[in-house]
Amino acid sequence: MTTATRDLAGLTARIAEIAPGLRVETGPGATGPYAYDASNYRVLPRAVAFPRTADDVVAVLRACREAGVPVTARGGGTSMAGNAVGLGVVLDFSRYMNRILDIDEEARTARVEAGVVLDALRGATALHGLDFGPDPSSHSRCTLGGMIGNDACGNRSVRDGRTSGHVEALEIVTADGVRAVADHSGLRAAEPGDAEAVRRVARLESGLRRLVEDNLALIRTELGRIPRQVSGFQLQHLLPENGFDMARALVGTEGTCAVVTAATVRLVATAQASTLLTLGYEDVVEAAEDVPEILRWSPSAVEGMDEAIVATMRARRGSDSVTGLPEGRAWLYVELEGDDQAAVNARAAELLDTLKARGRMTGGRVVESPAERRSLWRVREDGAGLAARLVDGGESWPGWEDAAVAPENLAAYLRDFRKLLTSHELTGVLYGHFGAGCVHVRIDFDPATEAGRTVMRRFVTEAAALVVGHGGTLSGEHGDGRARSELLEVMYSHRMIAAFAAFKKTFDPDGLLNPGVIVDAAPLDADLALRELPLLDTTFGFPH
Template structure:
């Protein structure tokens, strides 16, 4: 094969000739991102290409064949077996080839491009009462092409089986650049007028038929033995009795035989009624023993998981993030469906009674609440990520995460598999599709040392032998990839391995398509991503990263690639990815580049890397990933650390000075607020904004005088003994002192009167701009003042400053005093939830509220959200604009970030505001100063103004319940 280093330049030149406008990326800022998927492997490509059409794919494959460069097709990059990484060109279909071409509700089919996200297809087909049956847990970011690549299944595979059962036709491009269609009866050229293509495809089909005819008995005896037998190629679909179903035969080939550009898929009707049972057990083996009985009841899903996943979810997102589970240390989710809800509920109750009589359950219940069901399903769907980094900090890895047996053999297999783990002194976190006999497990392999890798090889070989002994398969849905390809010879005869090789050679004689996968596989311990500790970049970070054993290096290693940050809906992360759709603007993309920086891989400039700096540039530091990411990646903290190291001893961007030092400058401005505000409203203000790197498209908020806060607090004094301390942050002090007064009155009204501390700073603006040395000095002063023997709760009206005190201060200072102060911090929402007098009720509230929750409050103060408090206080409808407002502190004020800021606002906040009529609208509540400022920018000219929660609840305020009073 031609050396890819010398061949890259001719490839790029050839593509420029044959595919004008094709986006080709060759720099480390792109190749570093695509060196990983969600597996244990790292294979840096030479180039990443983003095709927009099948013609682009033809051009790429022809150019790669001319230059001898291999090609790997990629969807969402969530492959867990190393299926979506390769050494040559990576084709990312998710960026542009993501169109739904047709939906036909009469024939129950849809035609889609390979890069269509599953949830996008399901949303479109839901309008017709239809859906696509297979539903892997990665449904919010996996692509149809990726599902075809590894024959994905999902939580409801008991009912709907594998992707291959739902494919009518595939539109493919062969290794030599010929377009063809594979359907249920064979293979044909896409263009019947292209004689060369017709002849080439006819030759392919003839060769394939000869291969099948020569191996009839072999295919009938070794393939298709159990429902989840995904390993190898599914050549039995080409048997005469199956009609030479070429479409199904190519599903699960992992892009190693042809590149799929589009597919015609079969749809199924959406159930009219469904219900969920949660069943508790002492362990997963007991749960598996009940599976055969449950299957008799025709469920849509039978999912299992163990206690480690639930404990991690509760630790990461709060104790209320998992409700509805009965007592136990392992659980089954059982979903039943039908046409009538009462009938479905009756069946569920009857099944529960049967299972109780069997005596294995520790408890069980029917979950009627839709919200509770969604919460429970989220635990299961985040299983891969939650199992990767557990509550005790332990790491676990895929590699043997996908074996399957017949469901009736599951309990026996699990019993023996756990013995095997014990014999190798390994711990596995178990979950999976128990109703289909498919077990996912992440194991605490030591992949960072030679001895650990040797031990891992030994375990995997024995595990392969064990599952085969139980009549099972190495892969039940994730595919073989690099993780299991080498082990196929344990499962299949030598003749079958030869048949697989012959099948690939017919399609890809030069071995250019996804090399190292299934046929001529790479060693399973080659190209492992986990670096040894001696390989890492020397790091003396200012943040302590207390939850990560290897400090900064261990923290960025948290990302295992499951890609939840690439979701378009649900949760808050990642706003910049949702706005741009670019991998390097996702939490995963940034984490992967940081991993490359730490290991000195494709990124070789360490802390001075411009590639990492550019990837982090559009991170809004919203902190949502620290909560929404299943493994707890905290990109805001990583960015702050990187900026500190990157600019150490160097001149910084202008906005770091103008906005980072805002607490100090605002204090000075307070002495002359009126003339300064007048100056800033004129031409001089625009000039100063430009000089400070601040956008001129926004109005600079008016500064408050130094006397305004004194007046606000003076009117709030109650004379009662103070039970809390109100920390008046820099934003409240400088721009909206009236909030401090309102907060003081609300706390008194709630039975927790306060005294105010108004001369301290949390250091947030210096943290967000990476000026960590200065931030530490400010934080140390603040902690010294607050940790003075006073143990009163600290209430902070500004959520971002509350989050900084709660999390950044202890992680930057690392002292007991800092941790004591952090333990006392509450948002106003938290204080009213946890500390208010029993029976406290505020004055009359409006019926409807539009809510913008600050991202830092969402991420840091789990289970203490304004939405829940408002509901408890009597607001009938809380319409939450779920997601970031887009301003995000200094981010949206910086000149170069204005457009992204507005694009983020367009995702959730702006549509809510656009739908409002200020004469009749609900009240808008936004505690964050950034959020309120963004709302004013978006809708202030229509008379819409955001209230702080304190202003809404203020017993001294005019009630905003009447139309128009919020303006």
């Protein structure tokens, strides 16, 4: 028996001792699938645990701390940036900790476990005329815990913003295995009768307050500058003027500071009336030029996509899978909502006339049929995933899929970004939340070869400088993960990077929670799946 095998056996035995009945799997058939998420990375864990309760999570964290083994919390594995893979023990919340614990219709809140899939929550709240605002395209499989980890947004982020704006309280387990609650006024022990837990949580909060007091000017000037500034830690929520809002500060920490087991989230009323405009343009830059005007009309969504998305849908699902788009090579979807359908329709017609007068559109129409609107939204949601395999047979990859700028800077950024792609002889499939200035792009990188990885590293490094030059952020909703954490020094000052490290160390002094992410970053080209696995000549590659 090797030393590693003995250590793993000792760890699983210790977990079983602390939490009898907790399911922990260690075989290659169990751990192999958890080496991947939806990103470019592959990191094989030593074990996967399937907690049923917060006490199970406490047991895993305490055992792993004793053994010096890292822990990575995982929801649906939908991470595009490599946030949900790790070397030690992976906690899968989606199998058992997936219950909706309470829906308070009067208060418009819901309390849910971390593994609840978004669509399950939305289905339950719809019975009360309520909804959870953030709606990423992965809504059928992403979990609330994952959304909290990344501070996810979605198609209607113009109206609803980020997940952090909808969190009332988080139930967490700290790195040393203490249950606590983070809310809008700080941290408290989950069990007030446990004197030791109360003391440890008070000490943790005291350290965080000192950190903020020592960095007030820094936090005020570098953080919270644009709506989609997700990169790094959101320490601005801890400022005195924001009431030391610990719940919001922990959203977007990607499992690096504490493990979220449950959350109380705020719900929004379902819109009574809505309509959709589809607008055609010659290219995405022209489309972005109209975004500031569109935002004056208070839309609930402003989504953009280029011709590659539409071509992919038609190639994969048939020519009739995309109908109703006006002439053009890029499109905006603009959704308007309100309390009265006639008033919404009138606003839509007026907006369409205003945009026609501006002269950038190649065409536009109001989509009145609900069925047609659903079909068009399907193009936006499914097309991006299908574009992983391009129409010409090539492949496209994430890695620089999540940058954001202020909406008024979007056209200028896109113009320069396309020049950067061309200079590296790369092609990008562009789409995203144009109303929030957030651009997703899949790029035809070649991560399987050394030359391709060199181009990829050079490109994303230059892209980071470009987006920062436009006042933007490396991540607008997917988080930094393994794809962008190394580049945070391009975006933030050395003092801010040091403050991030101090924040992480206050929560996790041993560095065991999702290491290599945000703080002490792993190289962005390490652990790439196509680098770690040999390329085999196999008929199961499906190159066609």
